[in-house]
Amino acid sequence: MKILNWLKEHKILLFILFIGAVLRLYKLDYQSLWIDEIFSMIQASPENPIGKIYSYLRENDPHPPLYYFSLHSFLILFGDTVWVGRFFSAFCGIIGIIAIYFLAKEILNKKIGLLAAFLTAINYFHIYYSQEVRMYSLMFLTTTLSFLYLIKFIKSPSKKSMLWYSLFALLMIYTQFFSLFTLFSQYVILLYFVLRPYKIGSRKFLMLSFLSGFITLIFYIPGILIFLKTSEMNSIWIQLPDIDVYTKMVKEFFGFSEVLIFLIGILSMSFFIKLFKRESIKEGYINPIDEKQVFSFFVIFIWIFVTILIPLIASYVNLPMIVSRYFINILPAILILVGSGLYYIKNSALQGIIVITFFIFTITDIFFIKDYYNKITKSQFDELTTIINTDSKSDTRVVTYWSWLMPFYFEENPNIKIQPNTLDEYISGLRNEVHTKIPFWYLDGHSRPLSLSPDNQLYLENNFITKRKVERFDCWANYFVPKDYKEEFIVDEISIKNFKSQYIDKQGFMFIFENSTIESAFTELKEGKYQLIFEGISLPQKPINNENAHIKIKMNDDIIADFFLSEKENVTNVFDFEILNTKKVKFKIQFDNDIAHNNEDRNAVIKNFKIERKK
Template identity: 35%
Template sequence: MNKTKIINFLNEHKLIIIILAVATFLRIFKLDFQSLWLDELYTMNVANPNTGFVDMIKDITIRESFPYLYFIVVKTFFICFGYESTVARIPSMIFGILCVFMIYKLGKELISKKVGLIAAALITLNQFSIYNSQDARAYTFYLFFVLTSYYYLYKFIKKPSKKEALKYAVSAGLLLNTNFFSVTNVLAQGFLLLIFLVFLIDDKKEKIENFKRLMLSIGVIFLFFLPNIYKFYLASQFYSDWIPAPTNGGVTLMIKELVCDSEFVLFIFGILVMFYFIKAFKYPNSEGITKKITDKRVVTFLILISWITFPLIILVLKSYLSTPLYITRYLYSILPAIIIILAISISEIQNNIIKYCILFLIIFSQFVDLTIVKKYYKVPNKTQFREASQLVIDNNKNNEPVYTSLKYWFDFYFKDKFNTIEKPDLEFVINEMMTDSTKIKPFWYTDAHGKPFKLSEKAQQFVDSKFLIDESFDGLDAWSRHFILEKDAVSKFDINQYKPLNTNNGDLAKVWIEVFEKEATSYKISGWGFLENIDSKDNKISIILVNNNEAKVIKCQQTPRTDITKAENKGLNYDNSGFITKIQLSNLQKGEYKIGVFIENKKEHKKGLYLTDKKIIIN
């Protein structure tokens, strides 16, 4: 290809190239920012390159709800590029970008290039699509083959031939190897093929030929699906006890999450959908059956409506008659059809100024909703298994036991570094210690995925009397705690390094004691503190008890305080500034103890001691 041809190609396709460049950036940017969540950890474990393909197939059959193809692809990526979370998400990212290109191709084929470009622009900024493009699951594979199969379906309808029948059959066969919900898509496509290639054909000879082509497609599709038949049977017997029962308005909520839950964008989308149906209802009748088949608008309408309604109807019936399936990602396949309807409506606005204003408002609003309202690239939106694990990895120097109810999932991060023991919950661990005192030892507990840190009153009292929490993490749907023995919570502190003592000693610290309460056998102390002009992420906070020339360190549990970051408004992160502890009076001798707060940041080589006006007096 010479220089002139390249320039002509770029000029002719510059808009889709720009759209694809933006789509690529939005899907690559911060690809590994979010932790792997529960389902992604399934992917990591099932596609582990250190296990054989036979073991993987067995594991998928037992544990997974997807067919085998996606995991074979991911395992191959692991073997070639390394066993990392970023590598796991690359296939989804690639197919997420290909979805943008494929919706352009489909929109162009169904109606016009303009429709294809608008559809590509809309899906580029769709948050649900970006999310799935950064998720180590098979959903972008699924969506890509949904789009590809509909592309070849339309070509098959438009020009029935053995060649087109085979192209469609291969794309539909691959579709069935990505997600078992694709059966609903293939049923919808089969319905369309029967309508357009058999029932609406008057010529008997042509009808027979089309039926033969249809049978050829079914045969090829069946061969592709054959390896998954047993797996499909197992999936069909699945009962979801974790999915809520269907409710009125549930489908509407799923579609809002799928398309965009910004009220302004939804308002515009609602108008555009009504506009499309009003225009469709005014399509004139055509004389002769051939015109009905070749009328792009009619064919497109039937394709899009069946594309949306078949999966919806089957999902609703299955949810009410068998097992609940009201999960937005199960409806992911209908998203392109909705977007193409919106693209057609925008393209049919006659006034160009209004048309491009509407398009700009939608794209701008989607971008604002993604980056500013939802803060997609700034705040966690997946269960923080990684961060909960990292606290244990960084601080479990004594190789103390780590308890969790989700060993299979946390093991990916722990990688056999610790003695990880599966228990139903923290309450179970504490009850074991209450019945067997020999088990009262320092330990870690971490959990996630709808299992919050919670204890009964009796168990909490036991913990308060025997343990102190000195390390903790509370994140999105995940948490970790380090329980140390009460007697190990107190140690000596070299106070001489700061004499003569002032309010602020060493590096400047800002501290506030919010709770200072005497209980029956202890003092409860909580508040916040940070070193001035230093990010609090790596800060460690302790309570210091100063008694004459001696001092003791009491370890604290640090707690997140996003309110302090907002209140200080200095462009620094003070989220890790909260602290809470209990001081057992039995650990103190008679005397007067001044309360200090010691904050150390070893990474920045900074530390400061702040002496408060609080005192504990033991008579």
Template identity: 30%
Template sequence: MHGILYYRHSAFKSDAPAKYKILQRDIRRYSKSRIMTKVSDPIRSNWFIYLIVLFAFILRAWNLTSQSLWLDELHNMIEADPAISWGQLFSYLKCCDQHPPLYFIIERLAFTIFSHTEGVARSISVIAGTISVWCMWLLGREVFSKQLGYIAAILTCVNYYNIFYSQEARGYIFAFLFATLSFLYFIKLIRSPVRRNVILYAVFTLLLLYSHYYSLFAVASQGLLALLFIFLEEKRTEKTRLFKAFLFSGIIILVGYAPWVPFLLEMSRIKSFWIGNVSHDFIIAFFRNYFGDAETLIPVLTLLLIVYIVHISLGSKEAGAPRNIKNNPLQFSFIVILGWVFITYLIPYLRSMLVVPILYPRYTIVVLPAILLALALGTDSFKAPAIKYSIVILIVALSFIDLAVAKKYYTAAHKSQFREMTAFVVRENKDNYPVVNQLTSWHQSYYLKKFGSKAKLMARDKEALVDSIVAGIAPQWALNGFWIVGAHGEQPISEERLTRLDKEYMLLKQEKFFDAWAQLFVSRKKLSANNIIINYTDFPTGEGTVLNDQKAIAIWTGAIYTKPIHLEKRTYKLTIIAMGTSCKDEFPHLNIYNSNKKIGDFYAKDQFANKEFTFENVNDSTILKIEMDNDLMQEGAGDRNAFIQRIMLEKQ
């Protein structure tokens, strides 16, 4: 640059205006190139972490709304609804859904700015989960090296727990994210107790505390670790400096958390909880749970933890005096990880044994960053790059196989299908019959409102309701029809009550979903006036086999025919309730005929379900034919059969 300026200056005298313009151009180009170099160098040097984070985002955003909101997520949708007051939100968090408010506040603001939808709710978790991968890279880099950071980020990127809670509209991924950042700046503060680290540690710890109550145990572990490292500090001046730094951070945290203390005290008074007794080997079960109980992956991860512990043991011989431990990254990180995991497990374990069980895998997500860091250290302990990279590739491959193949995570339903069940009820409830939901009516109200249901929602004991209807003790139970629905483990009414109800009401429609179901009961008096019903007992003798225990007629092979039916020349809707058994993973394929004219076909499922067809009748009398055209029986592979409960013809 100096040469350019000298040359331009010497030529400046002969042709000042032209040379001056050239000089300005060269200066601009040089300055621009310097600026671009400064901007692009960090991106080029860290390109791999950007690639990992991008991949993490894809894994967390893929098919984000393919699963229905389940019970806990519906809590968030109702409690963070912008239509209710802030006071109601905090009342819910105090009485019914005991959680700190950070996720709910951000969720409510997002609903207000964008829309009150499941996509918006889960997007918050997607963003937090993606950022947490970046933060694990920062944590690994701070603990030991950039290479360790890359390994930690990759393990987090494909971790089942992190992916799962990055797609859930609950605050657990916030607990993971801010636990990572809190411990990152906890380590920075121990190594360099400057003002920036003091403030950032306090801020991220406050965010952690406002994310989940289990963060209290993680912060308690930090307090004990801080005392240990202050004690191990050799120089008195450094010891005092570190003590003051943590004291100042502690004051910020206490002042910042003080407004939430009344809520914490209210929550601490709980003497009974839905969680069962804690087993003594819970740590093993929790560890498996963090990685999706992947049978092929768990042995590899267990081996890495053993390698890490052995590596620590061998490395301790070279560590020198105990007071130099802060300068030994391997032992320093081991003490932090051990304290982080042990104390965070120990406190709730003791409370679970002495007061009320509170230990549950997803609550302990605040220790998962420590476990992932330990696994990364175990992987990084291999000196040969080929072995190190092979282990990382193996973990990524096994994680993907478990996620995509074994669990079918992105394609198969794994959350209670409140959405699908409610959509079915609203679509089929043209007469606005009341909906009875004994256990989850409050949760289902979100989807009923979303789908525009006008039906009355009743949170009643379904068995007692059936008894009242059958007894006819009050006029309000003289219903033309009603729905009974359930989800989240709730079971349909008993066979005994179903039999009693069958005298006055017909189970007209039913559908089973993943961890959810719906049944429509309609008065037989109402049905007889508008519909033609063919029960499993109404088929001619010799057609199929009547199975009274299943309340169905079986098609073992070929087809069955109904008795002649008198119909008007008009449009009808045919509803058939059927199920089947499979052979070689294929269920019966049924064809429906009206006077030998095909009106539709379908594959039966493994549970009784409704299938509807619309057809135009042109005859005064007809015979319906139900044909199974793929009959197969093979030893060891099953027997393909179909079972029909009922056919109903409804005028359109």
């Protein structure tokens, strides 16, 4: 009964959640994974134990581990697929709508909570990062929850409320290192209420706040060990920020829609007009219950100001670090500010018109202007690697700058060998005979064009032909074949005549006189079970040193038979093997124990070589 009453009481919120869920789940896996998402899927793979994930983040790519641990658990429970990976982000995004409702309700009132939830549900920036296998929707969620419990702690200071706040503050800073700036803003807010306490004495609130900080510090030690790794960085891909970097960021939060940005400006003005018209209160004192708008302005202002100020200064004195998605943790504050401005428009008809206008222009912008659900916007590595996988039915070399990520697509194809080089590095290696001159794919993307030094460009043009070019959105691959390379031909069936030997007589028997490996032409074998039927004889008829000719038979580089020939006629050997995936193969017959003794020479005669597929 309580559940039914709750559902009735929150029917508007549930409707908002439905809209938000549809916008986040629709065509969830339509876009290919881009570079950062591939990294997330690899690190959070169910095959990686938690300890390995933490060690990698600490030693190689410093990120807080909460997102990767959570995604890892999600993939174990629901399946290691792209859809599940993105569903975790969508799930966090949907819960984030609920979280901002309760935060705005706690700091102001229920109606502003609904307006903030509505604005979040249809926000383009939030939708986009709720459909990406990265930590940003979780960052939005944990930031919102930490502020919710910060407000509860300020309003009702106790050990219990302090512990709840400490928990969610920890979750926030374990999600993304930029959350540390937001944590600092929370401590500035707490400092104010230590100096101007509410409900309890200054000393007691100071002790509770100090205890919260101490708990957070102790439990964040594993995160600090990772964070210290960032101090070793002396360069970064991020550019120095422009003077209007934060103006552009706010515009990006709302999809650069001119109409929406205009409405945001109007609603923000509404909030400040109401704020300036308030009656005078006790100077230097903020009551979070009686002066909700002043309290909300204080929290939102410190939240945003501190979070954007520190990285701006750090970008000029250390390394640039301003990227819009890193600041999704201030989006809840902006949405609550805008929702409050909408609430303070007391004309209900005008308020309704603005809500409808906001909805119509947002949906129009997402579905029609941006064509968000149909337009390709992320690197199509999935489509590109599918083409290479399909073409690679025998040993294939794939050279790529992204060597640490491409196993995500190629690890199940045993024919593909990944070479970790840029094209320029690889061609230099060919010129210096570090690499063998064989056909190869070069794969690249993520705004990286084909780029060679003049000498390497000349070498490539003189020694290779570009046999195939494949281009997809923001990624590409070229297949290079040496000009003097003789393509192996493919035959329908393999028999002795298809082996490259000059010692095949008129009867079709192949003689092997010395230790050597004889290769066949290529053939294509489909998935299934097969038999190799092999007939041969060891010479001389009397074994030398009681040992006959020893033979190994390989399929590509896999040994499928290892045996001694008989010295007797008409002895047939049968060997079973299995093909798991259709592929191009060649067979190799290796004779490895040739010997001459007492004027006799050990040799091998191959009379029959046949491959049959089992029914």
